[in-house]
Amino acid sequence: MVAKAQRLPVPPPQDSVAASEVSLYRNLLKIKDEHALRDLGISFYDAETTVQWSYNADAWFHAASTMKLAVLLGVFREVDRGELALDAPVHVRNRFTSIVNQEAFMLDLGRDADPDVYGHLGKTLSVKELAYWMITKSSNLATNLLVDVIGIPTIQLALDELEIHGIKVLRGVEDQRAFAAGLNNEVTAHGLLKMLRLIAEGTAYSQEACDEMLDILLDQQYRSGIPAGLPKAARVAHKTGNISTVHHDAGIVYLEGRKPYVLVILTQFPAEQGRGTAVAEVSRDIFNTLAGVVYES
Amino acid sequence: MNHDEAEPGLKVVDAFDLDDELRSLLKPGELLRDELGRRHRLPRYFYEIPSHEIALNMRLTSHFAMNELVLNDLREAPRLQQWPRYIPCAVRILANYLEQFRAAAGASVHIAVNGGYRSPSHKHSQYASAHMWGTAADVYRIGSTILKTRDAIEKYNEIAEDVSDEIRVLPYGHDVGKNADDHVHLDLGYVTLVPREISEDRMEQPQEHRPRFAFEERRRKERRAVVAADSET
Numbered sequence: 135m136v137a138k139a140q141r142l143p144v145p146p147p148q149d150s151v152a153a154s155e156v157s158l159y160r161n162l163l164k165i166k167d168e169h170a171l172r173d174l175g176i177s178f179y180d181a182e183t184t185v186q187w188s189y190n191a192d193a194w195f196h197a198a199s200t201m202k203l204a205v206l207l208g209v210f211r212e213v214d215r216g217e218l219a220l221d222a223p224v225h226v227r228n229r230f231t232s233i234v235n236q237e238a239f240m241l242d243l244g245r246d247a248d249p250d251v252y253g254h255l256g257k258t259l260s261v262k263e264l265a266y267w268m269i270t271k272s273s274n275l276a277t278n279l280l281v282d283v284i285g286i287p288t289i290q291l292a293l294d295e296l297e298i299h300g301i302k303v304l305r306g307v308e309d310q311r312a313f314a315a316g317l318n319n320e321v322t323a324h325g326l327l328k329m330l331r332l333i334a335e336g337t338a339y340s341q342e343a344c345d346e347m348l349d350i351l352l353d354q355q356y357r358s359g360i361p362a363g364l365p366k367a368a369r370v371a372h373k374t375g376n377i378s379t380v381h382h383d384a385g386i387v388y389l390e391g392r393k394p395y396v397l398v399i400l401t402q403f404p405a406e407q408g409r410g411t412a413v414a415e416v417s418r419d420i421f422n423t424l425a426g427v428v429y430e431s
Numbered sequence: 432m433n434h435d436e437a438e439p440g441l442k443v444v445d446a447f448d449l450d451d452e453l454r455s456l457l458k459p460g461e462l463l464r465d466e467l468g469r470r471h472r473l474p475r476y477f478y479e480i481p482s483h484e485i486a487l488n489m490r491l492t493s494h495f496a497m498n499e500l501v502l503n504d505l506r507e508a509p510r511l512q513q514w515p516r517y518i519p520c521a522v523r524i525l526a527n528y529l530e531q532f533r534a535a536a537g538a539s540v541h542i543a544v545n546g547g548y549r550s551p552s553h554k555h556s557q558y559a560s561a562h563m564w565g566t567a568a569d570v571y572r573i574g575s576t577i578l579k580t581r582d583a584i585e586k587y588n589e590i591a592e593d594v595s596d597e598i599r600v601l602p603y604g605h606d607v608g609k610n611a612d613d614h615v616h617l618d619l620g621y622v623t624l625v626p627r628e629i630s631e632d633r634m635e636q637p638q639e640h641r642p643r644f645a646f647e648e649r650r651r652k653e654r655r656a657v658v659a660a661d662s663e664t
Contacts, residue, residue, distance in 0.1 A: 218505070219505075222504070222505040223503075223504045223505060223544070224504050224505060225504040225506075225543065225544035225545050226544075227543070227544075227571075227613065228579070228613065229612065229613045231607075237605065238605040238606075238607075238612060240579070240612075240613070255571065255572075255577060256541060256543045256544065256571035256572055256577075257544060258502075258504050258544050261505070283505065
């Protein structure tokens with residue numbers, strides 16, 4: 135619940151920024167301690183005030199499902215270049231090959247979040263539908279199908295072309311051979327922030343392609359991260375990432391009457407502890423800092 | 432034959448009469464090596480399928496429509512994803528074996544996308560495979576059983592082999608092209624079919640003043656029979 139204004143209409147005076155930063159820094163350390171986080175990485179950029187702030191933003195984290203943002207980018211690189219059509223059909227098949235030794239593997243569909251995709255086994259879904267389920271329901275099957283279509287090198291090329299250095303995509307999802315060989319997808323808060331800024335500003339690819347990506351991101355169905363720390367009226371184009379020891383969220387926050395801000399929160403916690411509410415609390419603190427409003431507890 | 436029965440049957444084309452792009456994608460008459468290095472000549476005579484709707488309604492047998500055997504995804508060459516599409520005439524033989532397999536299995540047989548005809552330009556087409564002749568099918572589901580376990584695949588492999596000595600299946604396993612782990616692959620080998628309506632005395636180049644295609648007359652009766660049977664239910 136928001137006690138005061140839900141808008142962020144006025145940029146804070148220049149002389150208040152430093153004070154806000156100190157306050158924010160203290161609050162974040164408190165959250166880190168309270169949740170016994172092993173690691174925390176944050177980066178945000180506010181298009182309204184042009185304030186950019188970060189904490190530990192060049193530290194590498196296991197990407198978890200935030201790597202799907204890079205897959206989305208790779209897909210739209212191909213779409214933008216006319217190499218791939220959004221309505222092109224893709225065979226939905228649960229069979230992939232490891233990047234390490236070409237050994238076949240299948241996803242554990244019981245763990246996948248999206249029956250909407252594996253309900254089409256043997257049939258087709260369009261590239262756009264797969265991209266939609268990959269992001270909005272974090273479908274691992276849709277992700278691997280798209281990785282198969284465009285290839286890991288294209289994803290990395292898309293990142294390199296846009297000079298996004300804080301994201302490494304080496305493999306698809308559940309490639310256990312690659313995992314055992316130490317090949318993991320990793321992200322930094324700065325890397326994800328840069329990617330989302332390019333999408334939000336419509337400069338990653340054509341405006342149309344960026345708008346398509348934003349539309350998909352805005353339909354995100356998992357809202358326990360950044361959105362949980364915001365007023366209900368806020369619209370967030372984002373992608374979460376969760377595995378046993380990490381909980382991330384990276385998104386673009388749209389509030390009425392002001393330009394959006396881009397926020398990335400990466401957290402790592404002890405396996406025995408389980409996922410808490412740290413991401414939502416950080417999101418709330420950053421919103422409060424930018425808004426100058428206070429939440430009721 | 433009555434004039435009101437003048438509905439054309441399946442249109443047969445000699446792929447050498449198709450445009451340059453289609454010829455380069457379908458590679459009629461070209462020799463292709465299989466995984467053991469043996470060479471096989473690709474088919475030359477194709478059915479031309481004008482539209483998706485026609486493919487859906489064009490039955491090859493009682494339970495198999497043309498659509499099921501021309502279904503590909505973006506791994507097929509873009510031009511070959513457009514209509515009209517082309518499929519080797521031997522697909523008709525395959526459909527008859529599939530019908531027998533369906534009866535033996537006692538349940539509906541579902542062919543996967545990319546599991547029927549694949550052109551030599553398809554991204555899955557590394558070596559000569561019967562899919563390029565229209566004489567192979569990858570079945571991903573039988574009745575309500577999704578074929579993904581060794582038990583299920585071996586069970587239906589055995590049934591397929593019992594249908595006819597002409598049918599070859601791939602054993603359960605994980606090596607692409609040598610075995611299968613998420614479907615039953617069955618094929619008839621490198622069978623080509625020359626419809627009786629077409630003349631083979633033609634050069635391997637387009638010929639402006641010669642007929643470019645024929646219609647298979649014999650298909651009409653069967654198609655009418657299916658419609659009549661359907662209308663009774």
